[in-house]
Amino acid sequence: MDNADRDILLDVCGLAPPEPLERVLDALAVLAPGHRLRMLIDREPHPLYGILDLNGFRYQATVRPDYRYEILIWHKP
Numbered sequence: 538m539d540n541a542d543r544d545i546l547l548d549v550c551g552l553a554p555p556e557p558l559e560r561v562l563d564a565l566a567v568l569a570p571g572h573r574l575r576m577l578i579d580r581e582p583h584p585l586y587g588i589l590d591l592n593g594f595r596y597q598a599t600v601r602p603d604y605r606y607e608i609l610i611w612h613k614p
C-alpha cells in the first residue's frame with residue numbers, strides 16, 4: 538500500500554471559522570498511525586500549525602494551482 542492509499546481527504550473549503558479547525562481536530566483524533574490526513578482549505582490555517590506541533594503531528598503545507606492550501610498531516614514517528 539503506498540501513501541496515497543492511506544490518505545484521508547478532508548475538504549473544508551468554504552466553511553467559516555472555527556468549523557475547519559474543529560473538523561480537522563476531530564479527524565486527527567481518530568487518525569490511525571501510518572495514515573495521513575490531506576486537508577484542503579481556502580486559506581492558510583496558521584492556528585492549526587501550533588496545535589499540530591504540540592500534539593505529536595508533522596505536516597507539509599503547499600499552495601495548489603487553484604490557490605487552495607493542501608495540508609498533509611501525519612503522526613510523528
